[in-house]
Amino acid sequence: MGEETRMQENRMKNSLMDTFESKLMPIAKYISTNKYLMAIRDGFLVSMPLLVVGSIFMLISNFPVQAWINLLSNTNIAGTSISSYFSNITNATFSIMAIFVVIGIGYNYAKEEKVSPIFGAAVAILSWFILMPFTTEYIPEGSSTAIEVASIPLQWVGSKGIFIGIFCAFISVRIYKWVEDKNWTIKMPSGVPPTVGQSFAALFPIAMVIIVFFLIRVLFSLTSWGNAFDFVYKILQMPLQKVGDTLGAMLGIYLFAHILWFFGIHGTNITDSVFRPILYALSAENLAALQAGNPLPHIINSQFQDLFATYGGGGSTLSLLIIMLFFCKSKRIKQLGKLAIVPGIFEINEPIIFGLPIVLNPIMAVPFILTPMVNILISYITMRIGIVPICNGVIMPWTTPPIISGFLSSGWQGAVLQIFLIALGALIYYPFIKVVDKQYLKDESEDSDSGTDDFSLDDLSL
Amino acid sequence: MIKIVALYDQIESGMGTKDDKMLPLGAKKVPIGPGIMMQPYLKQIDAKIVASLYCGTGTYMGNKQRVTEKICEAVNKIHPDVVICGPAFNDKNYAQMCVELTDGIIGTTGIPAVSSMSAENIEVIEKYRDKMYIVKCPKKGQAGLNRSLQNLCYVAKSLAVHDDNTADIKEYCF
Numbered sequence: 001m002g003e004e005t006r007m008q009e010n011r012m013k014n015s016l017m018d019t020f021e022s023k024l025m026p027i028a029k030y031i032s033t034n035k036y037l038m039a040i041r042d043g044f045l046v047s048m049p050l051l052v053v054g055s056i057f058m059l060i061s062n063f064p065v066q067a068w069i070n071l072l073s074n075t076n077i078a079g080t081s082i083s084s085y086f087s088n089i090t091n092a093t094f095s096i097m098a099i100f101v102v103i104g105i106g107y108n109y110a111k112e113e114k115v116s117p118i119f120g121a122a123v124a125i126l127s128w129f130i131l132m133p134f135t136t137e138y139i140p141e142g143s144s145t146a147i148e149v150a151s152i153p154l155q156w157v158g159s160k161g162i163f164i165g166i167f168c169a170f171i172s173v174r175i176y177k178w179v180e181d182k183n184w185t186i187k188m189p190s191g192v193p194p195t196v197g198q199s200f201a202a203l204f205p206i207a208m209v210i211i212v213f214f215l216i217r218v219l220f221s222l223t224s225w226g227n228a229f230d231f232v233y234k235i236l237q238m239p240l241q242k243v244g245d246t247l248g249a250m251l252g253i254y255l256f257a258h259i260l261w262f263f264g265i266h267g268t269n270i271t272d273s274v275f276r277p278i279l280y281a282l283s284a285e286n287l288a289a290l291q292a293g294n295p296l297p298h299i300i301n302s303q304f305q306d307l308f309a310t311y312g313g314g315g316s317t318l319s320l321l322i323i324m325l326f327f328c329k330s331k332r333i334k335q336l337g338k339l340a341i342v343p344g345i346f347e348i349n350e351p352i353i354f355g356l357p358i359v360l361n362p363i364m365a366v367p368f369i370l371t372p373m374v375n376i377l378i379s380y381i382t383m384r385i386g387i388v389p390i391c392n393g394v395i396m397p398w399t400t401p402p403i404i405s406g407f408l409s410s411g412w413q414g415a416v417l418q419i420f421l422i423a424l425g426a427l428i429y430y431p432f433i434k435v436v437d438k439q440y441l442k443d444e445s446e447d448s449d450s451g452t453d454d455f456s457l458d459d460l461s462l
Numbered sequence: 463m464i465k466i467v468a469l470y471d472q473i474e475s476g477m478g479t480k481d482d483k484m485l486p487l488g489a490k491k492v493p494i495g496p497g498i499m500m501q502p503y504l505k506q507i508d509a510k511i512v513a514s515l516y517c518g519t520g521t522y523m524g525n526k527q528r529v530t531e532k533i534c535e536a537v538n539k540i541h542p543d544v545v546i547c548g549p550a551f552n553d554k555n556y557a558q559m560c561v562e563l564t565d566g567i568i569g570t571t572g573i574p575a576v577s578s579m580s581a582e583n584i585e586v587i588e589k590y591r592d593k594m595y596i597v598k599c600p601k602k603g604q605a606g607l608n609r610s611l612q613n614l615c616y617v618a619k620s621l622a623v624h625d626d627n628t629a630d631i632k633e634y635c636f
Contacts, residue, residue, distance in 0.1 A: 017502070021608045028605040264499075266603030332494070336476050343479065355476030360499035360608060443492040 017362070021263050028260055031270045035112040036170060041273040043105030043169070044280065048395070050100055054093025055394040058287070059408060061086035087291070094287055095154055097280070098161035102128050105169040115177045119202050123176050123209045124169035130213040131168065131220070131228040132156050156229050159284030162277055163240075164232040172209045179205040237281065244278035245300045247380045251373060254309055258369045261314045264359040268314060279305060280395075287393030296390040299383045303391040303409045306347075308379035311402035311418060313349030315358065315368040316375055318402065319425025323433050330440035333433070346399045356436070367432045371425040378424070379417060388413040464509035464622045465542040468497050469533070469563060471556040474549075475516035483520025483555075487532055490514045496549055496611065503615040509622070513540050519555035522563075530566040537571050543622035546614065548578035551602040557583040561590040568594065574621035578614050580604075587636050595621070595635045610634075 031037055061072060061083055072083040103121045110120020135148040136155065179185075184204045188197040216228060225231040243249055253275055257267030282301040289296050310316050321344045324337035333356075340351040358364045382388040391409045402422065406414035472478035472485040474495040493501070493511040504510065515533060522529050537545060545567050547560040557579040564575040578597040579587070587596055597617050599610035613634035620631050 017608065025605040025609075032604065260605075263605070264600075264603070264607035265605045269603065332476070332490075339478060339482070351473070351476065351479050354474065354602075355495060357476070357495055357498055360611070440492075443490075446491070 017360075020259070024260060024263065024265075028265050028270055031273060032266075034273075035109065037273040039105050039109035039112055039169070040166060040277060041269070042108040043101055043103075044276055046104030046107070047097055047100035048397075050093050051097060051395040052397050054089055055396060057086050057089040058094075058394055061090075062290070090287075090291065091154075094158070094284060096157045097159060097284060098157050098165050099125070101162055101277075101280075102165035102169055105166060106173055109169055109173050110176070113173060113177045115173065115180055116198065116202065119176065119206070120169075120173045123172040123206060124165070126206070127172035127209055127213040128161070128165050128168040130210065131164065131217050132161070133227045133229060158288070159281040160233050160237065161229065162281055163237040164229050166277070167232065168213075172213070175209045175212055176202075176205040179208045240278055241281055241285075241298075244275065245282055245298045247300075247377070250300050250305070250309070250376050250380070254305075254372050254376060255369065258314060258372060261353065262359065262365050262368065264354075268310070275305075276302070283391070283393045283395060285393070286391065290392050296392065299380060299390050301391055301393060302395060303393070303405075304379065304383075306396075306398045307391065307400075307402070307405045307409055307414070308417065308421065309372050309376045311347065311375075311405070311422065313344065313347050314353065314372075315349070316371045316421070316425045317349040317352050317358075317368075318344050319371060319422050320352065320367070320429045320433060322422070322426045323430050327430065328433060328437040330437050330444055332440045332444070333437050345401045347401075348399070363432055363435060367429045371428050374424065374428065375421045378421065382417060383410075388417050464507065464544065464619060465540070466504070466509050466511045466618060466622075467537055467540055467542040467545045468493070468511050468514045469545065469547040469560070470495055470514060470516045471550075471553070471559060472516070472518045473553070474556070475514065477516055478518065480553075483518045484524075485516065485518030486521060487515070487517045487529060489516070489536065499607075500611045500615055503612045507615050507619040509543075509615070509619065512542060517559070519553075519559055522559045523555065526562070530563060530570075533563060534567060534570040537567055537573055542573065544618045545573060545575040546578070546618050547575060548597075549599040549607075549610065549614065550577070550579040550583070551599060552580045552582040553602075554583060554586075557586050561586050561594070561596065564594050565590065574624075576614070576617050576621055578610065581636070591636045595631060597634050598636060 062069070069083075072086065073081050075082050077085065102124050106124025107117045107121040109124075110117045113120075129152075132153070133156070134150060134152060136151045136153045137146040138149045139146045180201075185201040186203055188200055220226065220228045220231065223231075253271050257271040260267035260270060279300070279302040282298040283303060286296045286298055286301055311318055321337055321341050324333050325341060328334060328337070336351065336355055340349065340355070343349065343351065353359055356364065358368050379388070383390050389410045391414075394409060396405060396408060400408070402418045403415045406416075406418035408414075410417070472482045473480055475485075476495050477488070478485050491513050493504075494514045494516075497504075497511045497514055500511075513536070515536060517529060517533075545564070547564045547567075548556075550557040550560045560577040560579060564577045567573060567575040576595045576597060577590075578599045580599055580601045581587070582601060590596065595617055597610065597614045599614070600606040617631050617634055619625075620627070
């Protein structure tokens, strides 16, 4: 009985870790299971490979060797320069990125709500276009007044249209589901093929989406905003981008993500669902500036996060791996280092996180959380004072090895910065992992000293 | 002090990546992987992991009888108060290895054993939940790991001391 009471007391004692976790768990759980945030995160995953391949073409056409650039702009195929052809790829991917995002979010949200994903994507895109002003301002040569030309505006199908697109996807799919749930559909007789039946069944839900968005468009035109796109961009997207592009935001979000990682929760998955759209928009603006030959506006963007904050994966564990491989003596750590180094170079670090382990291992908490913070701080400062160029906005797969990724995004200075940060991170990790190493080494020497042991586990071979 | 033996696969033991399925059967006389994560709770229940056994899931699947024999032999030699197999998270192969070995250990050695995995392993849980205690744990990367490890220790202790108060235990298990 006494034992039970003691155990109960122990359970009620709130260690620091338990308090932390009890506060974090509800937030993490909410974000990771929220339908909307999951749809946003998955929707962006659709556009990611498209943007990566588009970026590769951009990199090729902008490779920083003057002779190459001249070659591309002077060689013509059927009257158009090669560099124009390359910029066509950029136009088909980056300049219209919001189209892919809206399709992706509409599709994934429809899946969450258990309605037809393809029609979900269709109504998302449809409703977005209904609200979009189909004009582009154009100043003809020799004139000083702008005329409005009927067109699908590049202005709104790029990054600026992302946030309004998110709303359109959610609202339109929700309306679609509402109509479908009420069973207001046309039911075809049984002989009709299922795909035809599906098309007809979608008629009423789609009609409702159109009616609602038509009304929204009319309402906005009666306000001083004129249209929903300008409204959402100025009221929501621009301020969020402004906040996101600050050192404080980046530090705060990454601190949160790494504390989550420490508790075994996939921290960046959680923060990405909220932060990634903003980061993408910031990257896209940098890219547009790059293309136009203007100075790059945003230090914080998608690549800044992937390349300079957490190379090697969460906790910037590539630095840790170097110490493990070259400066640690215990067999366990050396073995773990050997098997984790190749995935580590490609930014995958699950073996270290769960195998060392870093998760729930208080001694590793300090360097694990501190190293990315230091990386962010130093990278931001070097870019702020101009000794390292700002990331150019080119999106590359987050598994691109460091040094290569730094070079592609910020030139040789970026590569050097990454080398410097990896080395600095190694210094931060050194004292902590050496303590762990010492303990494991002690365990290993006791293991082989079979003097006082009750049992030997030598004969486990099959 | 309660003596515990833990059993892991190639990933949780830190001996390999998920592709290293053919990791041979081995052991360390210290806590590794999740054993280290559980330290504060082991202290609370006055327990110590005296051996951590590990086996690649491929090694097990290709040689179930022999591996089970060897593990039961080792458990008999060490004679702990309880064996913990897991946490297997949402890894189907490891989960299957856990329950089958738990079953084997309970049946052959008579020493209590407990398993742990996430709800995604539905088939395996349905098949074995009436034969043993399977403590709930989250998917890998999801919230709740800390609490589930604490529960696992609590259930292990109850089994080790042959505590008849099963109400609490059932709350943490499937």
